[in-house]
Amino acid sequence: MDAGVPISDPVAGISIGLVKEPDRYILLTDIMGDEDHFGDMDFKVAGTGRGITGIQLDLKIDGINAEIIKATLDQAREARREILKIMLSTLRQPRRDISKTAPRLLTLKINPDKIGLLIGPGGKTIKGIQEATGAKIDIEDDGTVYISHSEAAGAEAAKLKVEALTEEVRVGKVYEGRVTSIKDFGAFIEILPGRDGLCHISELDDKYVGRVEDVCKVGDVLQVKVIAIDEHDRVKLSRKVLLREQHKADGGAPPMPPPLRRPPEGRPPRGEHERAPRGRE
The missing domain is CATH 3.30.230.70 (GHMP Kinase, N-terminal domain)
Structure with missing residues (x-):
């Protein structure tokens, strides 16, 4: 208790x-x-x-x-x-929060199709997570993942790594992603490892945008919201929606853009020469 x-x-x-x-x-x-x-x-x-x-x-x-x-x-x-x-x-009842020093056993569910991704070639990925966090990870065939650790911090760290690797993109969720490629019609932004989406030029800002480069460039990190996933599993993103939501929350004050970060000077932006993923228009 x-x-x-x-x-x-x-x-x-x-x-x-x-x-x-x-x-x-x-x-x-x-x-x-x-x-x-x-x-x-x-x-x-x-x-x-x-x-x-x-x-x-x-x-x-x-x-x-x-x-x-x-x-x-x-x-x-x-x-x-x-x-x-x-x-x-x-002590009348158990404390609301589990002690930070109490052992943890966390359970989460992933898409069974992503079990191989989590394990990695020869178990490299899952072993890396366990070595980095000190947690023990077990996976069932149905996608149930058990994470055990002697301390809460280690268990949560392992859980975050598993979720980041296997998370499914959800409509309506806000992600912080990195711009990997820029086209005349918009910017491709990686919102999860190996998963990107298109933020059309009309969704980059709540005002008119003449050129994508006026808002962002390759390597920039910015917040976007998933507004749709089409029948081909292509992700559509919007920054404009977040600007309007913030504008409304501020009671009509001029909106402040969601956080946008650029890589340090001298570091080549990741994905500067990447081509657009196949199937994208």
Whole structure:
């Protein structure tokens, strides 16, 4: 609970011991080493305030009757409830956020067609993610990916890398992409690894654009929104939509363009000599 694990009910356990003579017996609550060693029974009972969740019994005598079993369970219930009261007086419910130092097991679903992409040739890609983050990654045939790590930061870092590599482009989502190619009719922008889209010249700004180069050049990083994916799986992007949304949010003030970054001086822009992907018009 203190670590933020979302359990439904707190659980407490108690060990009940037994010393039995031919004509009488006594039950001992929360037995210690000597009582366990010299006694005749170690009856462990765990449960919530609503009932028993588990029992475990060690006996050194031939057996115990129904009367002893009933008395043991009654005595364990009272002790368990007392422990639960103390626990709940300290912390009533699990904390909202899981502790940063608590181990993590994250689950996400990817397109099964992208399993090979995530694994990479000879497992190179997935091994690289595991080495970079310290996480352990397991993949099921249906596309379920399990990410485990001793710390939250490492698990989240691995999850982000998996998502970035296998993410599906979604209409309406905003991406930060890099301009890879410029044509007279618009700019091709890589929004995910190996996946780009066309931002038509009419969608580059909320005012008239005479030349694409007036707004961006190869290597620039800017925010765009996916406005459509056609029947050929070609992605259509818009910067104009974001400008208008920001303009509206600012109450009619002159819009500030979404962030646009350019590569450092001296670094050749990536994709400067790339050709437009096949099938694009």
